[in-house]
Amino acid sequence: MPLFSLHTPPFSVRIASDSPTLFSDLARLYPENVLRPEADEQHIYDFHIDYNRRFSGKSRPYHFRTGTEHFRMADAKQLIPTFEWGLNWCVSAYQQQYLAIHAAVLEKAGKALIMPAPPGSGKSTLCALLMLQGWRLLSDEMCLIDPANGQLQPYVRPVSLKNASIDVIQSYQNDVRIFHRTPDTEKGTVAYLRPSDLSWQQANSTATPAWIVFPAYQASAEPVAVYDMPKADTVLYLAQNSFNYAVFGAEGFSLLSQLVENTASYRLEYSDTSQMLALLEQLLC
Amino acid sequence: MLAPALIACFRDPQAFLLSASAASWTTLLQDARSLGLTAQLKALFERHQVWQELPPTVQKHCNWGWRYYQKQQASLFYELMQLEPCLVQAKYPCLLLKGAAYQALGLTVSEGRLYSDIDLLVDRSQLKDCKSKLFFAGFYEPAMSAYDKHFYLELSHENPPLYHVKRGTALDLHFALFPLAGRKNLAMQQVFASASPIEGSCFRVPSLSYLYIHAAIHFFWQEEQHKLVKDLIDLDLLYSQLVSKALLPQLLRDAEQFGALEPVVNTLLLIEKLFKRSLPDEIARQLGQSPQRRDVARTLVLMQLQPGIKAHLAGAIWYLRGYRHKMHWRVLIRHVWVKTSLTWRQYRQRTD
Numbered sequence: 001m002p003l004f005s006l007h008t009p010p011f012s013v014r015i016a017s018d019s020p021t022l023f024s025d026l027a028r029l030y031p032e033n034v035l036r037p038e039a040d041e042q043h044i045y046d047f048h049i050d051y052n053r054r055f056s057g058k059s060r061p062y063h064f065r066t067g068t069e070h071f072r073m074a075d076a077k078q079l080i081p082t083f084e085w086g087l088n089w090c091v092s093a094y095q096q097q098y099l100a101i102h103a104a105v106l107e108k109a110g111k112a113l114i115m116p117a118p119p120g121s122g123k124s125t126l127c128a129l130l131m132l133q134g135w136r137l138l139s140d141e142m143c144l145i146d147p148a149n150g151q152l153q154p155y156v157r158p159v160s161l162k163n164a165s166i167d168v169i170q171s172y173q174n175d176v177r178i179f180h181r182t183p184d185t186e187k188g189t190v191a192y193l194r195p196s197d198l199s200w201q202q203a204n205s206t207a208t209p210a211w212i213v214f215p216a217y218q219a220s221a222e223p224v225a226v227y228d229m230p231k232a233d234t235v236l237y238l239a240q241n242s243f244n245y246a247v248f249g250a251e252g253f254s255l256l257s258q259l260v261e262n263t264a265s266y267r268l269e270y271s272d273t274s275q276m277l278a279l280l281e282q283l284l285c
Numbered sequence: 286m287l288a289p290a291l292i293a294c295f296r297d298p299q300a301f302l303l304s305a306s307a308a309s310w311t312t313l314l315q316d317a318r319s320l321g322l323t324a325q326l327k328a329l330f331e332r333h334q335v336w337q338e339l340p341p342t343v344q345k346h347c348n349w350g351w352r353y354y355q356k357q358q359a360s361l362f363y364e365l366m367q368l369e370p371c372l373v374q375a376k377y378p379c380l381l382l383k384g385a386a387y388q389a390l391g392l393t394v395s396e397g398r399l400y401s402d403i404d405l406l407v408d409r410s411q412l413k414d415c416k417s418k419l420f421f422a423g424f425y426e427p428a429m430s431a432y433d434k435h436f437y438l439e440l441s442h443e444n445p446p447l448y449h450v451k452r453g454t455a456l457d458l459h460f461a462l463f464p465l466a467g468r469k470n471l472a473m474q475q476v477f478a479s480a481s482p483i484e485g486s487c488f489r490v491p492s493l494s495y496l497y498i499h500a501a502i503h504f505f506w507q508e509e510q511h512k513l514v515k516d517l518i519d520l521d522l523l524y525s526q527l528v529s530k531a532l533l534p535q536l537l538r539d540a541e542q543f544g545a546l547e548p549v550v551n552t553l554l555l556i557e558k559l560f561k562r563s564l565p566d567e568i569a570r571q572l573g574q575s576p577q578r579r580d581v582a583r584t585l586v587l588m589q590l591q592p593g594i595k596a597h598l599a600g601a602i603w604y605l606r607g608y609r610h611k612m613h614w615r616v617l618i619r620h621v622w623v624k625t626s627l628t629w630r631q632y633r634q635r636t637d
Contacts, residue, residue: 040307069318096349249356
């Protein structure tokens with residue numbers, strides 16, 4: 001079975017799939033030096049993924065597996081969303097090098113913005129909008145904190161847009177290219193935005209955390225409002241939204257405490273995207 | 286015979302290091318992660334003093350596993366400390382088994398080994414008392430059907446799993462080392478007689494040879510296929526510790542008295558073949574002449590370690606064979622009949 005590979009620092013993945021379209025579909029999301037048509041025989045991969053139909057027949061689903069661990073099945077139409085979720089699962093379930101928080105991370109002028117938030121809060125929309133405004137994307141899903149120095153490690157991957165946020169991004173910038181619009185997934189309609197060239201070019205450059213912003217989109221709220229977040233609340237929220245806080249134990253508490261101590265934390269409620277972006281730029285830069 | 290990467294590595298880490306290609310390392314890391322053995326790999330490489338020579342990616346993955354293991358180890362000791370005030374009141378021996386026992390004794394096999402629950406052993410006559418003590422320490426037994434409860438208490442070797450109401454800790458309270466339905470007539474009093482206290486604790490642990498016998502029973506008289514490699518590695522590490530303490534003759538004597546010579550003889554033969562261990566001459570002679578050798582069963586194990594259709598076929602036979610050991614055929618027929626009837630009755634109730 002043909003093998004290809006994905007080199008998204010800091011993790012590399014080897015993929016075996018009998019899908020005739022998976023590679024070309026992924027090639028629309030990842031640049032050539034990241035998605036490679038072969039597996040490097042001299043490289044030790046972090047994860048090997050099998051993404052195959054287990055039984056013959058074109059209507060049979062694909063199974064996303066790493067080793068003996070099964071993640072999920074996907075029909076041919078949902079190949080890409082399930083692949084992206086599966087990759088997130090591999091990293092969030094197994095990596096213990098970084099303290100990982102469910103959050104988007106962007107950087108501008110050497111300072112990084114962390115946006116932790118539950119689904120539906122507008123995190124990915126905001127993340128995509130800031131990237132389109134020139135911020136460097138580190139991740140729209142996972143904030144990786146290096147315990148050695150507290151720096152944020154990029155894990156650049158396509159930005160996942162869901163439901164209404166797809167149209168928000170499309171209307172914000174008409175010429176933006178959105179790929180693999182997939183309806184009827186378990187998260188509704190999902191689509192993907194390619195990270196900017198700047199984000200890929202600096203995919204190995206860490207960033208210093210400066211702000212933590214909790215976005216909350218509320219259609220009936222004020223156009224935009226910002227509140228200071230108490231530091232203790234911020235630490236607790238980050239801990240609750242961490243994939244591996246419990247594994248890091250006391251070190252995790254110390255890391256999060258230092259992170260919050262050295263950054264400014266805000267809660268950002270908005271209903272007007274343009275006003276919110278203007279305020280955010282003013283507040284942070 | 287081509288051994289799986291993990292067995293080749295545990296057999297001789299230096300040789301593996303010298304011969305491994307990048308693809309072999311990728312496979313090794315993948316297999317180790319699937320079986321929860323990544324931290325044990327780190328311990329292995331450090332024991333054999335090859336850690337510094339490993340590729341950085343391998344070190345990285347071993348460190349990921351080790352971090353997780355450290356958290357688990359801390360949780361295990363914390364749980365044991367929580368159990369102490371409750372079980373110190375017991376007037377009968379409470380023995381730790383499997384992972385908890387390995388950790389408490391600091392055995393080589395415990396280095397980096399993950400656990401999923403705590404296994405305790407008490408005499409069957411003390412089961413009720415022990416359960417009530419655990420109940421007052423916050424452990425509860427989830428509701429189940431009368432037949433399932435009967436199955437656990439009369440046919441299996443343990444109480445239904447207990448869970449802590451706040452911490453969610455899973456605790457398996459054993460009253461035997463093997464399902465009663467297997468009718469193996471194992472001399473359980475020998476396990477209690479072999480046990481020794483853990484200093485500063487109310488818990489006791491079986492002797493090293495009984496820990497090996499327990500592991501051998503659960504490897505050789507069972508039907509599961511997905512943990513064969515992991516269980517073989519546990520057995521090899523326990524074996525090495527027995528050898529270092531010159532306890533192999535004791536192991537064979539204990540196994541015979543206990544009534545479980547068959548799994549011990551055959552796991553030793555598998556370790557000799559797969560891990561290329563040299564059995565002491567006297568032991569090799571005893572095993573060579575033993576009527577307990579089961580060549581077909583060992584071949585089934587070896588076949589399951591290879592990829593392909595033969596492994597699936599061997600796995601299916603292994604499954605049936607495992608059930609034959611765990612349940613006497615009369616018990617098995619009755620069990621299948623009762624479970625089928627109950628499932629049918631539930632289906633009818635749902636559809637009516």
